[in-house]
Amino acid sequence: MPQSKTERSGWRGVSLIAITYVYFLIFAQFAFLKRLAALGLAEAHLKPVMAAMAAGGMMVSLLAPRWRGFSAPEVRIRAALLGCAAAVFLSLLPLTFAASIAVSLLIGCSLGLLTVTLVTHLRRWLGEGSLLLKVGLGTGLGYFMCNVPTFFEADARAQAVAAGALCLVGFCCALKAPGSPAVCEETSGQAGSTSFWLVLIGFTALVWLDSAAFFIIQNSPGLKAGTWQGTAHLWSNGCLHFAAALGSAWLLRRRGSTWVLPLAYGALAAACLLLLRAEGLVAASVFYPIGVSLYSVALVAYPSLLASGSIEQRGRLAGWIYAVAGWAGSALGIGMGQNLGAVPPLFVAAAGLLILVPGSLAFLRRRRLEIAVTIAILLLAFGVDKLLDGGRAVQASDSAVERGRTVYVHEGCIHCHSQYVRPGTRDELMWGPVQTVAEVRRGTPPLIGNRRQGPDLSQVGSRRSALWLKAHFENPAEVSPASFMPSYSSLFQDRRGDDLVAYLQSLRPTDAAQHRKDEVFWHLSAIGESDHGQPLFHAYCATCHEADGPTRLRWAASFMRLPPNLSVEALAHVNPADSTEEQVNQFAQIIKFGIAGTDMPGHEYLSDRDISSLSLWLAQQRVSHSRTTNIASGESK
Amino acid sequence: MSQLLAEIPASTVLQSAGSREAHRVVAYAAWHSLAWLVFANVVGVLLALMLIFPALNGWLGEWTYGRWMPVHMNLQLYGWCSLPLVAFLFKVYGADREPIAKWCRPALWVWSAALVVGSTSWLTGHASGKLFLDWTGYARVLFPLALLCLWALLATATMQGWRSEAFNGLAARITKVGGLALLLLIPPAIYMASNPALYPPINPDTGGPTGASQLESVLVIIVVLLLLPYGLTRSRTEQTRMRALAWGVFVAETLLCLALGRGDISHHRPTQYISLGSLLVWLPLTPAYYSTFAWHENTRRWRVAFLCWWCFLVPTGWCLFLPGVLDHFKFTDGLVAHSLLAMAGFVSSLLIFVMVQLLGEDGWIFNQTLSFYAWNTSVLAYVLVMLYAGWREGNDAAFSMVPGVARNAVYTIRLLLGVVILLASFDWLKDATRLLRSPQAVTQGLAGEGI
Missing domain, CATH: 1.10.760.10 (Cytochrome c-like domain)
Structure with a gap:
């Protein structure tokens, strides 16, 4: 059956993906929870209600590919979307605890049926050409819409109604399945050599990390304010999601899932670790949406376009992915967030092991000579360093001034500050007096520097008090307007800051009196x-x-x-x-x-x-x- | 000496690359080098951003500007600028031939691992305080060991190839063994030079290097310039007089340098700036010297570029050392401009020229017109903009210390030029990656070796 131009464009598929994501993210994860809170069901009753949703989702995800009744994909999709919409409108009623469990179950079942059926038969609605990019576009649009400030900040009822309305739009999109059944049977098998079970473990670890980070941010007012509150944050999140989704699709097209999953892990791991420190919040708010969108595209693309096998086989793979990685991974992540309040670095490392090691094995096998030699030399250097270290006289920097000089060297102050007053130049009056070369050589090494982006510091102890130096290190721009020096407040969390101040205070001329006379003139x-x-x-x-x-x-x-x-x-x-x-x-x-x-x-x-x-x-x-x-x-x- | 070197059959170097693996060795070294160039350029762009948007420092925690600077500088020197010469040594010593060729990759890995360890140590706040010799602690041991690893590879290749055509002739053997002996001095030299207790002569009027030190450094570059062609190609035997002249001038200048001594002497002393001025003789001599060798046609573009940069570098370097001029520009962006002229202009184009010659037909990866002009014009613009900033700064130190509109405009232009430089280097890395992945490219490269 020949396809029309609009059918070939694949807009139906893009819309269905976007609608599914919007429904899941804005209704199932946000509006429904807010509605439960409004009904007074958020505290003790939340766990069973959400468990019902997860159980429904897992059950239908696993059963749908095996169930032979109503096998036409468009029928199933329409039924699932109607179920989703019905759940939305039911949730607006004054629900009891039992009723909310039933609605939650309906959401889970409908979403399970929708996701598995959609990805199994996605090719029918994606038209021709650039299929992965269309998946990326659908996913990116879904996340972008969720982050549009007016939508994200709307009340629960408005969000629910919008999600329900979108389900009805999706119902219309799925009225007709333009692709012939033969098209659906096509398999590309671009997933690479990684086995399905390793991919499943990878997806599970990613969803786990994502859900844990999501729950932690959502339930910590400070974190929430720093990541997805305010118009600027939301627009930036939306754009990051969209860009990362398209980037993910591009990478999937070029390299399959072998690159996307490790990259998504890198971004999510960075976000989880950065969330542990208040100062890392801004960076976490960048990494989190990137990581989420990277793997979300793969979550749709893997079972629908990348995995090899017949349509039945891919349906089952999709069922496993959504049941285990999607629903179970999500529940485990939320549980971690609830019970621990943070993602332990050890867990991040373990997740990394699960995601990165399988993919790295082939590389390790291919480069075993290089790796063996490199490790051998690294170990040899370690041994030699220990030997030399043992042979060296222990030079304990006892005085604060000596320790401070080491801090000065290690922080790279030399790259912006000189310690050399050039005789016969304006330096003398500004930073003077002049030191002899012999005096300069007493430092090991002399810290002359080669670039002045800040003042010369060779005599700074006579020009700045200890308090001024400390205040300046804490917040340079507060003391010195327009200063572009970074804050070194972290040095004062241990003794390094005070040592550095002591060192700078020690930098004084031997003949200060003569210099004072020059200043008077x-x-x-x-x-x-x-x-x-x-x-x-x-x-x-x-x-x-x-x-x-x-x-x-x-x-x-x-x-x-x-x-x-x-x-x-x-x-x-x-x-x-x-x-x-x-x-x-x-x-x-x-x-x-x-x-x-x-x-x-x-x-x-x-x-x-x-x-x-x-x-x-x-x-x-x-x-x-x-x-x-x-x-x-x-x-x- | 020139005659002695001229006897080395340069073609043997090219003939030695007879297998697919052998040709890949150079491509692989080029890839490592370019990967470090791209990374160091990314860091450079980050540094330029930090100077305009200091708030960025807050995002990076303790990884502030001062910690990134040694990463940027050392990766440019020990990554980008050194690895093409490692590829050159692979070729010269026949390390790219079977069965030793398979050990070249591990040697490059060890080198890169040392750079990773070094970068980590600088970023975590461990430095020696000596610019370009920031190796300290474990990294200070590892990097010389990586050099020793390379040396061992070259020594093994020399032993294996002793009776081969590449080592045919007494002159070739003496030069190569002598070279090996000199190369063996480098690892302990690097280790010792990183010692904070050792410091070179100081110009008492600026705190910078003396004229004699600068002459010494430039003479090291000149000897490399003079030796490179013998390892890369064959000479045109009919033009031996020019080569003899070049070597003669080099010997004379070396004697002059030795006579100047190593004291802490001011640049105001005429002996210092006049002796440094003797380097101007290399303006006509270098192009003339290089014209006495036969070069692969792919090298033309970069050969012209590196000779142009050389002709720009030497006189400006001398002018910047003159009394009054150096006093104005010392500690300013003017000297940053000159460093970039030296590294991104002259050294980079020289190294690319070397790599193109080594790669032969595969040298196309550096010959894309857009990246060639993007790199060279951006570097030139960068140099001019920074010279202007240095001139302003020399008049008023507050120009860079208290950011105003002019300073921010100059630094924004620098940032944009830095981005263009980064994109050009990324383009080369992308093509080098394609080259490594493409088996056809290797056969093309092999076909192009018959110079």
């Missing part, structure tokens, strides 16, 4: 405008000098002296008896070089024009304040 070479001073004050000074400055609030108890309000309070290093011009110069000196022995840092890299603007503005603020005070005191007299 410095004068502004450009005149700024006081109007520009205010934004500079807010950018550079307010963090410490304003009452609500973030650095001041955070480190209030640690300052040697709480930074004064520069407009109002008396300043130790600015003499109010001096002329305004003198005060401007005093401010400029302080801004440029800081105040030695206090927490006030210098701003050596600021231009003279900026320093002048800021000094002028500060001096003006003080003058206008003193005038106001004088007027007020005059009035009071």
